[in-house]
Amino acid sequence: MLFNSPDFIIFFIFVVSVVVIFKYRKFQHLFLLVASYFFFYYTSNYLIILLIFSTLLDFYAGREIWKSQNITRKKIIFSISLAGNLGLLGFFKYADFGISQINAVGSSLGYESIPFLNLALPIGISFYTFQTISYTADIYRGKLEPSKTLREFALFVAFFPQLVAGPIVRAKDFLPQLREKMENFGTNRLSLISIHDRNLKLGITIMAFGFLKKMFFADNIAPMVNTIFQDPIGASTFEIWLGAIGFAFQIYGDFSGYSDIAIGAALILGFKIPINFNKPYFATSPSDFWRRWHISLSSWLRDYLYIPLGGNKKSSGRTYFNLIAVMFLGGLWHGASWNFVVWGLLHGLYLTVHKLILNKFPILKNNSFFKSKIGKIVSISVTQYFVFLAWIPFRVRDVDSMMYSIEKYVLIDLQFSEIADVILSHKLPVLFLSLFIILHFISYRKENMIDRISKFSIKYWVIVLTIIALMITFTYSINSQDFIYFKF
Structure with missing residues (x-):
């Protein structure tokens, strides 16, 4: 069930x-x-x-x-x-x-198809x-x-x-x-938790923001993404950009929301689970993105695949191969479909090109420009441009639709006269997306925001939770969606 x-x-x-x-x-x-x-x-x-x-x-x-x-x-x-x-x-x-791939080859050779196991x-x-x-x-x-x-x-x-x-x-x-x-625990007595218990307050606060990300933001951005990518052929560059950015924040809200719910629930029960996301859309490079996105998976792939394959301890060519191979398998881990393989290979390519550039131009590693405010803005913008591009094959499975969307995204053809019409046609999801981006920015500028809220006095803490609950209550039944990562 x-x-x-x-x-x-x-x-x-x-x-x-x-x-x-x-x-x-x-x-x-x-x-x-x-x-x-x-x-x-x-x-x-x-x-x-x-x-x-x-x-x-x-x-x-x-x-x-x-x-x-x-x-x-x-x-x-x-x-x-x-x-x-x-x-x-x-x-x-x-x-x-695997059966579908065998059938594809077999049909071209005149063999009968193998029935699916379903x-x-x-x-x-x-x-x-x-x-x-x-x-x-x-x-x-x-x-x-x-x-x-x-x-x-x-x-x-x-x-x-x-x-x-x-x-x-x-x-x-x-x-x-x-x-x-x-x-x-040496006794058999009932263990009660006080509302003033630190783990309980922090755990509930983390869970509340997880619900907010998933049920208020992600689920209400989803209709716009579904509409754009259901049949993207004919869509403008701006629509594809909007769909890609929308899906980027939808999947972030959906998945990091569940991670927060899990981390908060575990904390209430007395267990500390490591964070799984750390402001990923402020990453300044492909490698930095994977230090921030789905951290438990990326660190697993590093420790149990990348390093055993040789990591970066062998030749440069072997290092590049290792990066692409690991990200290929990381993409395949997400699902039995070629679109996930394409997504993984794109990220493998990003990591390889980034490492190749740093190897060819080592002066860039500690360049003062990239430590400046403008340099960080440039690094973040370039990184996220490619990260959002990779979300297209992750979301769009049909090959023709995928290729059209990627082409429109890359070959920039902005029709400024259409931008207002596109926004108005998706005004509510665009509003939720804009608010979510603002919240993501606030969390980047304000470190430990959730931790600070959990330290509020009971009165103000309850007010914050009540506001979150009301925000969810008035919107969740409209566009409720299953968790995306339940499919993986």
């Missing part, structure tokens, strides 16, 4: 509330585990079996890798773990995509398989001791706030927090 966005959020809040109100200290992590499986079952039904399979596979693989003194045996067990996880991910996510995509599978892979990889590298109990590891894999759409959490960050909590 996959909820639409409002239903999912209501159910999510319900589960968090039940865990907070009815948690007994001695049995807290058991109660969290039951709640996590309950949550996953009601979003995926029988596909919970896959989650359990990954949990059992990597728990026992991790223990055997740690105990073994034979390097060959370690490699075999680690390979089994990788094959199990990637096989699971590949079969359910990419089987029909498998349901298990929600969250791209996230929890990467979490369990990082667990066994860290044990194999000697950087992490295996989990002490199956129950402890199962909670790490299934922890419900970030289970279905990230952030991707690593065992080395989560398990020590869980163990510390259990060591400090």
Whole structure:
């Protein structure tokens, strides 16, 4: 059962509330585990079996890798773990995509088409398989001791706030927090949280802004993006720009909104999850963008793909190949479709060209111009021009529509007489987009804005939350959308 966005959020809040109100200290992590499986079952039904399979596979693989003194045996067990996880991910996510490619080649040679499997995509599978892979990889590298109990590891894999759409959490960050909590909980009494509790106030504030990003901004920008890219052929350059920028902020509000909800919920429950977004549209270079966007994925790709491939420690040519290969796989991770591959390859090209320029002209690395205000504006503008360009293939799957949109975006042909008409035809989404850009700018200029709001006195804090709730209430039912990353 996959909820639409409002239903999912209501159910999510319900589960968090039940865990907070009815948690007994001695049995807290058991109660969290039951709640996590309950949550996953009601979003995926029988596909919970896959989650359990990954949990059992990597728990026992991790223990055997740690105990073994034979390097060959370690490699075999680690390979089994990788094959199990990637096989699971590949079969359910990419089987029909592979069949479609085989059919395309086969039809040209006169062969009959292979029927599609039409498998349901298990929600969250791209996230929890990467979490369990990082667990066994860290044990194999000697950087992490295996989990002490199956129950402890199962909670790490299934922890419900970030289970279905990230952030991707690593065992080395989560398990020590869980163990510390259990060591400090020596009684069986009910654990109550005061409204003055720092984690509760901050967690609720983070969640509130996550809801605001998703339900107030992203969902109300979506209709404009859908209209423009539903059939973009014939659209003007300005319309394509508006659609690209609109989708850039839609997906940012949608995905970072969910990440904020997950981070806030985890904090309320006493766990700190690393941030997943850090003002990405103020990045000054392609590499800076990936230090700010989907941080848990980009750092995972760096540590478990880019560095094992050799990173930048080998020749320049090998470094460029590594960048493109990693971003190709990063694009494919997002979905079984060539448009995601194009998106990933574009970002691989951006990273490669950026590194090539810096290698050819090392004086640019610490050039004073790029540290000046004007230099930063230029760097941000150029970077975001290409980032927004890459969002077009991410959003538009039809090849002809994609190529037309990219051509219009790149070959600038602005008809200023049409700009006012385009804006008026999308006046409400443009208003939401403009407000969101302003909020993004304010958050860039005002560091720790959410943290400051969480420190308000109860009176003013409640007023802020009430305003956010009213903003959402009056708009969310109009254009409610499913979370974009539930599809990945």
